[in-house]
Amino acid sequence: MDILEKIYEMTAFGELADSPGTLLMIALAFLLLYLGIKKRYEPLLLVPIAFGLLLANFPGGAMNVVPSNAENNIEHLGMLEIAKQYGIMNLLYYALIKTGLLPPLIFMGVGAMTDFGPMLRNLRLAFFGAAAQIGIFSVLIAAVWMGFTLQEAGALGIIGGADGPTAIYTSIVLAPHLLGPIAIAAYSYMALVPVIIPFVVRLTVSQKELKINMKEQDKLYPNRVKIRDIRTVKIIFPILLGTIIALLVPSSVPLVGMLLFGNLVKEIGSDTNRLFKAASDTIMNAATVFLGLTVGATMTATTFLNSETLLIVAGGFIAFAISILGGIMAVKLYNLFSKKKINPLIGATGLSAVPMASRVANELALKADPRNHILQYAMSSNISGVIGSAVAAGVLIAFLAQ
Amino acid sequence: MDILEKIYEMTAFGELADSPGTLLMIALAFLLLYLGIKKRYEPLLLVPIAFGLLLANFPGGAMNVVPSNAENNIEHLGMLEIAKQYGIMNLLYYALIKTGLLPPLIFMGVGAMTDFGPMLRNLRLAFFGAAAQIGIFSVLIAAVWMGFTLQEAGALGIIGGADGPTAIYTSIVLAPHLLGPIAIAAYSYMALVPVIIPFVVRLTVSQKELKINMKEQDKLYPNRVKIRDIRTVKIIFPILLGTIIALLVPSSVPLVGMLLFGNLVKEIGSDTNRLFKAASDTIMNAATVFLGLTVGATMTATTFLNSETLLIVAGGFIAFAISILGGIMAVKLYNLFSKKKINPLIGATGLSAVPMASRVANELALKADPRNHILQYAMSSNISGVIGSAVAAGVLIAFLAQ
Amino acid sequence: MDILEKIYEMTAFGELADSPGTLLMIALAFLLLYLGIKKRYEPLLLVPIAFGLLLANFPGGAMNVVPSNAENNIEHLGMLEIAKQYGIMNLLYYALIKTGLLPPLIFMGVGAMTDFGPMLRNLRLAFFGAAAQIGIFSVLIAAVWMGFTLQEAGALGIIGGADGPTAIYTSIVLAPHLLGPIAIAAYSYMALVPVIIPFVVRLTVSQKELKINMKEQDKLYPNRVKIRDIRTVKIIFPILLGTIIALLVPSSVPLVGMLLFGNLVKEIGSDTNRLFKAASDTIMNAATVFLGLTVGATMTATTFLNSETLLIVAGGFIAFAISILGGIMAVKLYNLFSKKKINPLIGATGLSAVPMASRVANELALKADPRNHILQYAMSSNISGVIGSAVAAGVLIAFLAQ
Amino acid sequence: MSNDLSTALLVLAVGMITVFAILSLVVIGGNTLIRIVNHFSAAEVPATPAARRAVPKQEAPKIRPATIAALAAVVETVTHGKGTIQKIEKF
Amino acid sequence: MSNDLSTALLVLAVGMITVFAILSLVVIGGNTLIRIVNHFSAAEVPATPAARRAVPKQEAPKIRPATIAALAAVVETVTHGKGTIQKIEKF
Amino acid sequence: MSNDLSTALLVLAVGMITVFAILSLVVIGGNTLIRIVNHFSAAEVPATPAARRAVPKQEAPKIRPATIAALAAVVETVTHGKGTIQKIEKF
Numbered sequence A, B, C: 001m002d003i004l005e006k007i008y009e010m011t012a013f014g015e016l017a018d019s020p021g022t023l024l025m026i027a028l029a030f031l032l033l034y035l036g037i038k039k040r041y042e043p044l045l046l047v048p049i050a051f052g053l054l055l056a057n058f059p060g061g062a063m064n065v066v067p068s069n070a071e072n073n074i075e076h077l078g079m080l081e082i083a084k085q086y087g088i089m090n091l092l093y094y095a096l097i098k099t100g101l102l103p104p105l106i107f108m109g110v111g112a113m114t115d116f117g118p119m120l121r122n123l124r125l126a127f128f129g130a131a132a133q134i135g136i137f138s139v140l141i142a143a144v145w146m147g148f149t150l151q152e153a154g155a156l157g158i159i160g161g162a163d164g165p166t167a168i169y170t171s172i173v174l175a176p177h178l179l180g181p182i183a184i185a186a187y188s189y190m191a192l193v194p195v196i197i198p199f200v201v202r203l204t205v206s207q208k209e210l211k212i213n214m215k216e217q218d219k220l221y222p223n224r225v226k227i228r229d230i231r232t233v234k235i236i237f238p239i240l241l242g243t244i245i246a247l248l249v250p251s252s253v254p255l256v257g258m259l260l261f262g263n264l265v266k267e268i269g270s271d272t273n274r275l276f277k278a279a280s281d282t283i284m285n286a287a288t289v290f291l292g293l294t295v296g297a298t299m300t301a302t303t304f305l306n307s308e309t310l311l312i313v314a315g316g317f318i319a320f321a322i323s324i325l326g327g328i329m330a331v332k333l334y335n336l337f338s339k340k341k342i343n344p345l346i347g348a349t350g351l352s353a354v355p356m357a358s359r360v361a362n363e364l365a366l367k368a369d370p371r372n373h374i375l376q377y378a379m380s381s382n383i384s385g386v387i388g389s390a391v392a393a394g395v396l397i398a399f400l401a402q
Numbered sequence D, E, F: 001m002s003n004d005l006s007t008a009l010l011v012l013a014v015g016m017i018t019v020f021a022i023l024s025l026v027v028i029g030g031n032t033l034i035r036i037v038n039h040f041s042a043a044e045v046p047a048t049p050a051a052r053r054a055v056p057k058q059e060a061p062k063i064r065p066a067t068i069a070a071l072a073a074v075v076e077t078v079t080h081g082k083g084t085i086q087k088i089e090k091f
């Protein structure tokens, strides 16, 4: 039966029998598809990641990302050579991901979809986006202590920034071999924010604190500055913000600079509408497709099924929890010294995970007191948490990149 | 007259006089433009192919694709070196086509525009998409017999798959020097489906068979399974399909996997709408522009004007005809043994060329009996013909790629 | 204070103190942002150029374009190596700009947004798009005389073509080190057309001439040819135009060919609507974003702050003025010999800068005589000025490229 | 028979067997899938419709066809047959 | 005169001659094209207008605002306020 | 304490200080910006609103705000508050 033998050789069954771990990876892909589609966990990212994972783990399809090493020397091949020898998935990975190109492009899109209005109207609350970065650095230390290298630990910690593109960009620079599990952990926990935030809040915030009504506080202690010309402020603000950050943490410019460019072309309006469409739609959507598929394709049995992955999953959760805790504690500290009280939930949203965290915080506040709408206030620290994470990533890169 | 001499040197007239075949190529470009614009033969592909052909054959414009060989070693140059030495058309060709990138991306778009609904509702008929692949392999044998190499013969045969991106992908892998004529033959014959299918049907199908009414057969012998939750089925189906194909023919994963990813993000709906827009619009449209222009630019007098091109044109037609015939005969064979009869036109549409073939079959059925609407049934074998061709391409690549 | 020292090292202040010229560059970026946003000078290009300039001049951000030289040998590195060593801005620059890819893609979009209708209806006036190219070649001679190399002088002269992508493409080929100032000069003067054209017109055209009424002249001396089937003419015209130009100036094919392809898919209509969308929207918008950012990023204190930049700014203005003058004088010459008079403003719009120049000319005519609408006539020489500049660029490249 | 020809014949055999095998599996697998989904959707019939309504596909499926037909007729009348409705979205 | 200057003068001459030559050819060629197309379209005048209407360009510029207002009113009535017109295209 | 751990501690200190410093500067800078813009916009109050209206965001340059308001009111009334105008384009 020559023909049947040839057919068997062509199929993937032989290779599957040789590496049974691959079946686990395929099962993981199905699980992620289930979470993304049915449970609606960040479907825009989890679905393509899961599909890339699926494609990568069908043996013989040559759709898995092959890590570059001293032997295969992929990093120094031309793009055409990579495509010929390793297929289109590696072409996409080495051209778009390994070059660090896609995360800044996605940040440009994030910027074009971000409205700094709520933050500008409650600028003081932006401060609490800083405290919620503590999870990043705490887990960095814990991970180093557990034996990760400094670079790996930094990439692990950045999960606590609760921002997908930031986590991916930092991983690419510091520890590309951990890209897959870090991306999955980051997006999964962002999807789980409706579970994680209430969990931490219940442990640390009293009912009385949850009932702190931001609007009433505003009436009692009114802001002195009203914004008269929001359009002009919104146009100048991203330029100002970019200048401040670029001067202090230049290594965060590829991320933050693109975010603010996207925001600027949005705020200018019709004059730059073509640029806005490119940033928020054309480039953003295509980048999301390729990012998801290629990140998924980095995960094969050999690169994924090890104890590091489990530690990343555990560490990522801890980083999230500590970040939320940090934000809450900073508010509590502030309330000790200020007459004008702030709802600790505003600290929790410093985590980022925009706008999910704000919505969750708003619901928690409404549950404690049905008239206590804090969404607009939460958005302020929420957006500043994105900036905070990008700055933290810049610091990690400046100190740890090799 | 130094100035006039300089002007003459700058113009293309000198080079045109040296290679009169170029005028033939320019005439071919005009013909294809006429067919695409006035006759509306697959204008989305034929117009850019024709324009690329035109640009490539104006001497001195440096817009023709230069094949890589041992001497110029283009395949191992960097992208910037290719652009500097050979111009932007070669840059696009070597970055997007020679890497095999565009056909899978276009397949992603095809998937995002494919509705498996008609196929799922008449799943049994999908079986006849298999028989209509016989043209591919018949012409493979004939071409080998006529002296083509195995690789060239496979690329020639795949024209019979009646699917543009599949034909282009297979040609890139097996015989890139034949890419131009194969692409033109494939798209031309797809445009000629309203002529070719009636031609084959008239020779082989009786009026009585044309009058077989699928709806009445369905009433006489009803399906036992009704679909209660089409949305869930449509979401799981591409994942199931991908898994089956990937296990059996891994080499078709780059094509079929991307098709099914496009389909999945379409079926999930609003949650992945951004991915759907990227797949079906942004990436698809840009890919079509670049595919057409560069495929057209591969054809110059030296690469195109030879006997091989004529054989490809002839062989492509035969492959189409045999595929249609195969589908029809499979139905006839089935009807011999089954009480529930199937209209042989359902076999003919196994060719693929979606949805043109189904429309043509429907018209033929209505001509024989004005109440005999078979469109929904024809779409089933029609779509499964696309899968069949992609699988056939995978087999060709698995056995013949060097 | 080890920590503060580390922080200081991380910031950009040290480097800023070392190269104070960078502060001037940042100030220039703010000025350009002001001009683009508030003054609405070509915001689609000036805003991204200004932002790219800003990003490039924050020290330590690694967002500035590093010129390739014999030492760093960037031109011969792979894309991944460029990204790793020089960051994503250099990746974008070397992949999209230095390869010469983006200007032809933008020209495709320009073509898809150009309507040749007004030109076809007043075809005779297209002739005056030729005379307005004299500024290009005059400034070429002046620049050579002042000590620029032939290549630099050609790139400087092309500013007088008043067409952004043409100027950028020619600069990339002839003098890439001058790309930044040339792009800024070209777009700034295009934005200043409402000032420059009236300035030249006031010096050279009499009130009597401004009152020449094109419609009345048309009634007195009617055209013999009316267009009966504008759609067919518009479809064939780009093909005809492309063939004429390609035969005479093959080196302009990458620009003009893409322009005409974009125009063709627009004129064909719904059959090629997907290609039209790609050309005029998807590809165009993304290309504009990347072109602007990278062109801006080529300008750093070391490459920009020198006397050449000042000469380019001055030379560009002179080229604009001479081009306008050339167009006006050609009309005056024609009027000497023809009974049917032409308004000299039609000559001025031969400059190109579509459609701004036509609008300005129309306003000047209306100011002289409120019933004298010349917009449709001005558009004819205006559009032909684009073709004229692209042809002139082709001649420069054919004779001067090394 | 040349070596190439015998390879070509082998590819013919393998190819057609594979295509038939895969499409058979698609038919069988698809039918199994439909049955399984039917099984679960039968069980949760009372629950799902509401839930699904909350997650509509692409664009608003709940504008009744009758309404659309009415609209189309109106558009046809008002535009003298030159206009069509491209997209109707619910809010 | 330096060598570069003489090259520049040559380029000026060649450039202006070429630009004038090409635009002359465009004028002549364009006029010829219009005449030829006129010739053929004259022949098929009764046939084409209808056919052309069937394949219109990109999008319809000529739907009158009044028509749109009427349409909008109708849509609101029929959909009980739940529909809006997103896009109206001519065919 | 290992070398890596001390580096990690240093990064923690530097990182948190930097993040706090930057967000403080953002708060201060943002407030200063608002005050400055307020100062200028107060000065040009009579001039700007009209000017700004002439340059509205995203699209529709020449549909007058009054028209839009009227339209919006109509939609609001007819749709009982469930409809919105998504896009108005001139033709």
Ligand code: NA
Pocket: A132, A160, A161, A162, A163, A350, A351, A352, A353, A385, A386, A388, A389
């Ligand atoms: Na964060």
Ligand code: NA
Pocket: B132, B160, B161, B162, B163, B350, B351, B352, B353, B385, B386, B388, B389
């Ligand atoms: Na097929």
Ligand code: NA
Pocket: C132, C160, C161, C162, C163, C350, C351, C352, C353, C385, C386, C388, C389
């Ligand atoms: Na010009």
